[in-house]
Amino acid sequence: MEYLSQSSFILSLVVGLLVGAAAGLLGSFMVLKRMSLVGDALTHVALPGVALGLLFGFNPFFGAFGFLALAVLAIWRIGETTRLPTETIVGIFFALSLAVGILLTPELELLEALFGDISKTQIYDGLFAISGSIIVFLVMKKIFKKFMLAVISEDIARSAGVSVDKINLLFLFLVALIVALGVRVVGTLLMGALVIIPAAAAKNFSRTMAGYVFLSIVFGILSVGAGLFLAKILNLPPGPMIVLASVIPFLVSLSAIKR
Amino acid sequence: MESQIILKVENLSVKFEEEQVLDNISFSVKKGDIFAVVGPNGAGKTTLFRALFNFIPYKGKIEWQEGIKKSYVPQRLTIDFYFPISVLEFLTLKLKKEDREAIFEVLKNVGFSGDEHHLEKHLLDKKLGSLSGGEFQKILIAFALLDKPDVLLFDEPTSGVDIGSEKTIYHTLADLRKKTGLTVIFISHDIQMVYQYVDSVLCLNKEAVCLGGPSRALSAEILEKLYGKEAGVFAHEHRKF
Numbered sequence: 001m002e003y004l005s006q007s008s009f010i011l012s013l014v015v016g017l018l019v020g021a022a023a024g025l026l027g028s029f030m031v032l033k034r035m036s037l038v039g040d041a042l043t044h045v046a047l048p049g050v051a052l053g054l055l056f057g058f059n060p061f062f063g064a065f066g067f068l069a070l071a072v073l074a075i076w077r078i079g080e081t082t083r084l085p086t087e088t089i090v091g092i093f094f095a096l097s098l099a100v101g102i103l104l105t106p107e108l109e110l111l112e113a114l115f116g117d118i119s120k121t122q123i124y125d126g127l128f129a130i131s132g133s134i135i136v137f138l139v140m141k142k143i144f145k146k147f148m149l150a151v152i153s154e155d156i157a158r159s160a161g162v163s164v165d166k167i168n169l170l171f172l173f174l175v176a177l178i179v180a181l182g183v184r185v186v187g188t189l190l191m192g193a194l195v196i197i198p199a200a201a202a203k204n205f206s207r208t209m210a211g212y213v214f215l216s217i218v219f220g221i222l223s224v225g226a227g228l229f230l231a232k233i234l235n236l237p238p239g240p241m242i243v244l245a246s247v248i249p250f251l252v253s254l255s256a257i258k259r
Numbered sequence: 260m261e262s263q264i265i266l267k268v269e270n271l272s273v274k275f276e277e278e279q280v281l282d283n284i285s286f287s288v289k290k291g292d293i294f295a296v297v298g299p300n301g302a303g304k305t306t307l308f309r310a311l312f313n314f315i316p317y318k319g320k321i322e323w324q325e326g327i328k329k330s331y332v333p334q335r336l337t338i339d340f341y342f343p344i345s346v347l348e349f350l351t352l353k354l355k356k357e358d359r360e361a362i363f364e365v366l367k368n369v370g371f372s373g374d375e376h377h378l379e380k381h382l383l384d385k386k387l388g389s390l391s392g393g394e395f396q397k398i399l400i401a402f403a404l405l406d407k408p409d410v411l412l413f414d415e416p417t418s419g420v421d422i423g424s425e426k427t428i429y430h431t432l433a434d435l436r437k438k439t440g441l442t443v444i445f446i447s448h449d450i451q452m453v454y455q456y457v458d459s460v461l462c463l464n465k466e467a468v469c470l471g472g473p474s475r476a477l478s479a480e481i482l483e484k485l486y487g488k489e490a491g492v493f494a495h496e497h498r499k500f
Contacts, residue, residue: 032342145352148344148352149352149353152336152338152344152349152352153333153336153337155309155312155314155331155333156331156332156333156402158312158314159312159329159330159331159412160330160331160353160406202343203341203343204341206343207343207345207386208343208344208345208348208386209343209344209345209348210348211343212343212344257341
């Protein structure tokens with residue numbers, strides 16, 4: 001990190017904060033849908049895509065998003081046709097992707113693929129992060145009520161005319177998008193944490209939906225911000241520092257839940 | 260004047276893989292009626308509801324009166340105490356935008372008393388997951404009523420509710436029907452409530468075992484056939500009222 005210039009630090013901060021905010025937003029729904037582990041496993045599916053990017057010299061975002069989108073579609077389709085539990089299907093995809101990813105990734109770059117390297121952030125990543133997070137926020141605003149209803153009860157949502165399967169697929173695509181963006185920031189192995197931990201902490205503090213989603217976004221932003229600064233000051237890799245920072249509000253939140 | 264038929268079901272059959280879950284069911288529901296579906300566990304009651312909403316594939320005919328608006332109240336929700344949503348936020352999910360007047364109106368209709376300030380403080384601002392079983396069921400009914408449906412389909416109105424609240428819920432449904440002409444179709448295990456509140460009953464055990472007014476349709480023989488010997492005795496006792 002010591003070679004990180006001021007301008008590239010600011011760029012990585014912008015990318016990181018936007019990804020943190022969008023991950024907080026999506027994570028708040030994943031936690032309510034009890035998809036924490038599914039979400040975590042899903043993020044690993046990005047690895048073969050990142051590996052291809054590193055091998056052939058294109059932006060790993062595209063590889064990651066391509067693989068995630070394909071995986072989301074396949075998981076959704078298999079779930080639709082076989083009614084196997086999502087976690088079983090995701091579990092298999094996750095193991096398969098990790099195996100293929102590790103075989104494909106050049107040894108030198110394996111660490112970068114697994115844990116990210118925000119110092120390599122380029123101006124394109126900034127643009128992707130801005131447009132990606134705008135898309136996530138706009139789409140979630142649009143589908144919020146229907147999706148929330150489906151989270152609470154798929155049957156109520158269906159009876160009210162919501163296409164639950166389609167809305168779930170759309171949501172998974174948003175997750176794929178944000179995970180692909182986050183690969184640069186925290187890497188494929190730790191991206192799941194950035195989606196889940198801020199939301200898990202926010203849930204313990206919140207009584208209302210509005211407060212919960214807002215707090216989850218704030219924790220996402222704070223985790224990335226604090227993690228990046230700590231990494232810069234202590235000269236440590238940012239991915240793990242971001243995850244460590246995100247655990248702090250969660251630990252504090254434990255005291256807020258009464259049994 | 261002949262009552263309007265709001266729902267007509269003919270020769271409805273549902274199969275899951277090789278298992279016949281519903282076999283050749285036919286019945287109809289009149290507008291403004293309270294109609295109960297009874298039967299033992301695994302009799303296909305919830306499957307029937309799912310077919311009525313077109314959630315699952317079926318054979319046969321299900322005809323709803325044209326332009327009818329129906330609302331579904333499920334058996335239970337999988338939300339726990341920590342699920343962060345207030346009662347107000349939950350009810351607002353049904354509306355285009357927050358409309359407290361509409362919300363207060365349905366809350367009164369389902370039997371919540373007190374002025375608006377009281378309801379806001381002691382109900383709307385509370386976490387949905389912190390409500391008692393009875394309050395929770397009434398909120399689910401309120402939710403279903405918010406977009407002014409013509410028919411309410413209710414899967415076990417009183418599962419997980421104490422006896423006092425159970426009576427209140429059935430009473431609320433009967434009251435609503437009187438006030439608004441709402442048609443209510445519900446699944447129940449509670450034969451006593453069925454005797455007391457419904458106009459027609461369908462006994463289900465994969466096929467239709469009985470159909471008609473409860474005192475006639477729910478004979479001791481039928482109850483024994485559905486639930487075993489003890490239930491048959493109950494029917495004899497009950498008829499003494």
